[in-house]
Amino acid sequence: MRSVRILVACATLALPPMALGQDSSLTRLVVPSTSLREDRPVFVVTPQGYQAGSARYPVLVLLDANDADQFALARANVTFLAGRNAIPQLILVGVPNTKDRTRDLTPKAEGAGATRFPTAGGADAFADFITRELLPAIRAKYRTSSATVLAGHSFGGLFALHVAATRPGAFNGVIAMSPSMWWNDSTLVFRYADAIAKSTASERLFTSSGGLEPPIDVTTKRFAARMDSLKPGAVAFAYRFYADDTHGLTPAPSLADGLRFVFRPVSLTALPINSLGPTSDSAAVVSAVLRTESEYATGARSLGLPELLPENVLNQLGYNVLQGLHLPSLAVWVFRRNAEKHPGSANVYDSLGDALLVQGDTAAAKSQFRMAVDVATRTGHPILAESRGKLERLSAPVQAGKAKP
16 A cells, blocks of 8 residues: 655645634645645644544545635534534544636536636546545544545535545545536436446435525436435435525535434434433333444444444443432443443443442442553543542541540
């Protein structure tokens, strides 16, 4: 495998205004490209806690990243949705325009379009850059999973559908926001839909259009109708219509809805454990945990994500069982299961210790807090001080009270 050279960018391209200042989560890189015969700057945003952790994350590639408003909205959407457990935390890679946006994002122009857009037709070279140069460079520098999503608006949406049609399976998810399917007199509507529907690669495709962008709305609806009629077997497809949105506004709802659709198979908000309530008994909790683990693993497998249920899911459930249902023995079972699945996390041992303490097993609780301290010391987990404090309080000698006169 050939090595990929990455350069830290100098002042070749201004960062969006929202990114100026001390923002340790955002990095500007330059990726040399033989496909485009030029160096291309990109913005990379890592999720909260990335530097202190070891987890791997899916990658979202967003086109037109020099649109400061849209890039800021994308960052906010990713943070908000991940914080509400609707999607996993992501590494956001923003690809700005440089010399010629039309060249990069469009397939070859035909007919009258060849005269109107003389520089068009570089979509394949740009796709080579993203799939063969940019993504390998990001994977070499950052902790990524194999799951990748491509999102683009307008010409970027056209490009996203071009990639889905010509490079099936290159991305696990594709979000085409208000795609310019009027290109080449709308001849690509059926051509792309037919190619995507024939794909045997598992992929999730989302498209959208607004009611106040007539040329795009008409062709996108035609594309969506074609996809629905073909009923593709391997490609999950969804279309959203925003009646009151202009072309410039559709990215606002589209990216959030697109991300939710792409990651629906692993959305923590839809897991069986979320159906548990204050009257749930032990059997219902155990059943919900087992079904949650199975359903999550299936969804994660389809997206190229780790099949292991994230630590925070069972951790939160354990405390709900402990403090809400008041079933300490069941909480111990939940926390112990989490510790078995995430042995490298200090937090799982601290939580298990809490439940054992409520259960009345002080000796076992001390053992778990000691394990939490050991693991946190090795990994730098912030739970260290809390676990150490619990262990010290439990280990302190009990002082006899003074005799009454």
